[in-house]
Amino acid sequence: MYYDKAIETMKREDLKKLQLERLQKTVHAAYQSPFYKKRFDSIGLKPKDIRTLEDIYKIPFTTKDDLRAAYPDLMLAVPKNQPVRIHSSSGTTGRATVIFFTKKDIDVWADLMGRCLYMAGMRPDDVFQNMVSYGLFTGGLGFHYGAERFGSMVIPAGGGNTAKQITLIKDFGTTYLHITPSYALHIAYELEQMKIPASSLGLKGLFCGAEPYSESTRKKLEEIYRIPVFNSYGLSEMNGPGVGFECQEKEDIHIWEDNYIVEIIDPQTGEAVLPGERGELVLTTINREAMPILRYRTKDLTFLHKDLCKCGRTHAKIGRIIGRSDDMLIVRGVNLFPSQIEAVIMEIPEVGNNYQIVIDRSDEHLDRLTVKVEIDNKVFHGELKDLKMIQKKIKHAIKEEIMIQPEIELLEPNTLPPSEGKAKRVIDLRNI
Ligand code: DLL
Numbered sequence: 001m002y003y004d005k006a007i008e009t010m011k012r013e014d015l016k017k018l019q020l021e022r023l024q025k026t027v028h029a030a031y032q033s034p035f036y037k038k039r040f041d042s043i044g045l046k047p048k049d050i051r052t053l054e055d056i057y058k059i060p061f062t063t064k065d066d067l068r069a070a071y072p073d074l075m076l077a078v079p080k081n082q083p084v085r086i087h088s089s090s091g092t093t094g095r096a097t098v099i100f101f102t103k104k105d106i107d108v109w110a111d112l113m114g115r116c117l118y119m120a121g122m123r124p125d126d127v128f129q130n131m132v133s134y135g136l137f138t139g140g141l142g143f144h145y146g147a148e149r150f151g152s153m154v155i156p157a158g159g160g161n162t163a164k165q166i167t168l169i170k171d172f173g174t175t176y177l178h179i180t181p182s183y184a185l186h187i188a189y190e191l192e193q194m195k196i197p198a199s200s201l202g203l204k205g206l207f208c209g210a211e212p213y214s215e216s217t218r219k220k221l222e223e224i225y226r227i228p229v230f231n232s233y234g235l236s237e238m239n240g241p242g243v244g245f246e247c248q249e250k251e252d253i254h255i256w257e258d259n260y261i262v263e264i265i266d267p268q269t270g271e272a273v274l275p276g277e278r279g280e281l282v283l284t285t286i287n288r289e290a291m292p293i294l295r296y297r298t299k300d301l302t303f304l305h306k307d308l309c310k311c312g313r314t315h316a317k318i319g320r321i322i323g324r325s326d327d328m329l330i331v332r333g334v335n336l337f338p339s340q341i342e343a344v345i346m347e348i349p350e351v352g353n354n355y356q357i358v359i360d361r362s363d364e365h366l367d368r369l370t371v372k373v374e375i376d377n378k379v380f381h382g383e384l385k386d387l388k389m390i391q392k393k394i395k396h397a398i399k400e401e402i403m404i405q406p407e408i409e410l411l412e413p414n415t416l417p418p419s420e421g422k423a424k425r426v427i428d429l430r431n432i
Contacts (some may be wrong), residue, residue: 001312003118003150004111007258008313015257015314020053022286023261027059030292033077035070056261061270061282061295067097067237075291076100083290089103089236094137099236100290106145108287109239111145112256116245119254119313120230121205122176124151129174132161132182132210133421138240139210143178148240152176157181160420162190164239166201175204178232181213181221182423185353187413188224193379199226207232209241211422212321212339216346231320236295238283244318247311257315259287267325278303278327281318299324301337318409327420329426331359333365338425344397345373350390353377354416360429367430370407371398372378377413 002008010018024329028047030036031058040046073080083100102111112251112406122128126148134140134156147154155168165187168174179187184206191198203225208218209232221229234241243260244253244267263282264273273279281298285291301324305317330336340359345351352374362368373394380386391408399405 002025003115008115008119008315010258010314011128012314016053017262019257019286022258023053023284024050024058024290026286027294029077030294033075033291035066035074036077036294038161044300047337055259056263056284056295059294059295062293063297064097064237064299067293068095070297071095072098073100075293077292078102078290083301085141086136087138087141087236087240097237099239101239102289103240103286108259109242110144110145110149112242112259113142114149114241115256116232116242117143117146117152117176117207118150119196119245119247119311120207121248122147122152122230126152126175126204127155127173128152128176128178129157129165129168129172130207131157131165131177131179137421138236139178140232142240142242143207162187166191166194166196169201169203171207173202175202175209177203177205178207180206180210180419180421180423181217181229182211182419182425183352183421184221184225184229185217186418188221189353189418198224201225203227205230207245208417209233212323212327212337214343214346215320216343221348233321234341235300235317237293238285239288243283247313249309249311250310252305252317252319253315254309254315255283256286259286260405262304262318263287264302265297267297267299267301273303275304275306278319278322281321297324300424302324307431321418327426329357329359329428331369331404334402334404336346336404340401341398341406342425344401345371345394348390348394348397350375350379351394352413354414354418355425356416356427357429358429369404370408370409372409372411372416374411374413374415 028132029048031047081101084103085101086098088098090097123161130143132139183261203228207228230246232245234243244255261284264279266280267280279300281300283296284294300321302318302321323339354374356372358370360368394408
């Protein structure tokens with residue numbers, strides 16, 4: 001049932017004790033890095049000032065900009081010959097952020113990933129196909145090491161090349177896939193073209209993450225593949241995947257609190273929100289040698305569950321990420337997240353597997369929101385009046401959710417650029 005029962009079901013008070021021990025050790029270690037030494041000294045904070053878990057509030061937040069400013073190695077807390085690997089974030093803007101790992105860090109990470117996979121139901125006899133890109137992106141090697149750790153056969157397929165992926169699944173009896181949700185939808189389309197029912201592949205589960213997706217998309221994927229889809233959460237700054245994962249209850253994401261301290265803050269004020277309230281996730285590594293990061297502002301918006309999970313694990317759970325604070329769109333003065341639109345359209349049976357949100361300005365300088373939606377050929381049979389009806393249905397459903405009337409452009413399946421990794425869902429053409 002558990003990969004590491006003692007840790008996964010540890011009493012909350014023991015978990016807190018362990019967190020404090022590890023936080024104190026981490027703060028002392030972080031102080032060895034030029035970045036944190038300077039930061040602590042500038043406010044007169046000493047590592048020994050962290051005496052209780054609440055003292056974490058004395059430590060300033062670390063942001064993505066800090067990581068960029070510390071590039072390449074000012075946050076390194078061990079001698080330069082200690083790390084055995086680096087990874088980097090997938091962000092396309094600005095300087096990359098780089099994370100160093102010692103041998104022990106890789107080991108701890110592989111164990112965390114192992115825990116996640118086991119928790120979702122994977123076992124040593126399973127065959128695991130890793131369908132995300134390898135290299136600096138953490139999704140490749142992170143999952144790879146975790147699956148190997150407990151003896152599953154790993155197929156390091158990488159992203160893309162759909163026909164080959166399908167052949168590998170069939171020829172080697174793959175049972176679990178790691179894949180971005182947008183790529184899983186694309187593969188579903190390709191399978192349909194090949195007249196292979198996704199449910200005939202012998203798969204047992206999908207691990208989907210690395211990008212936001214809605215509960216409706218999960219349901220859609222589960223209907224297509226007829227297997228459970230587990231939400232996998234992580235970010236390079238905190239190792240990569242393996243920070244949090246869903247258990248078989250599939251009710252949101254357990255965060256491994258023996259490795260991370262979880263806070264949810266109001267992104268505007270930086271103050272903690274009340275339990276259960278939505279806010280920005282802030283994470284602190286408490287079991288990492290090479291590059292400890294204290295109070296990292298993830299920009300991911302979520303909430304903390306108050307109740308313990310039925311699965312028996314005592315580690316806190318966070319809700320599905322609804323988006324990033326920097327993903328929020330303001331259209332005609334209304335704040336909205338792309339995930340709200342996705343959640344609505346994926347409930348509509350005539351909607352196919354891909355969509356895109358385009359925002360531009362009309363000649364009258366008004367914001368215009370267009371949602372391009374691929375339709376599902378199985379449901380649509382080519383009557384113009386049907387098209388109009390579907391368009392109206394989608395428009396109405398979105399308006400109900402976000403209060404803004406969008407334009408709806410219906411497209412043939414496979415018209416939008418297919419996603420083989422993280423999907424680009426929003427095109428904002430306004431010059432703002
Ligand atoms: O995407 C690590 C990862 C790889 C996670 C594979 C899961 C699976 P980055 O490239 O640094 O790392 O991107 C991290 O992706 O801050 C979130 O905004 C987003 N993200 C990751 N997982 C989820 C998820 C990897 N399950 C950023 N739901 C994070 C929503 C997610 N957003």
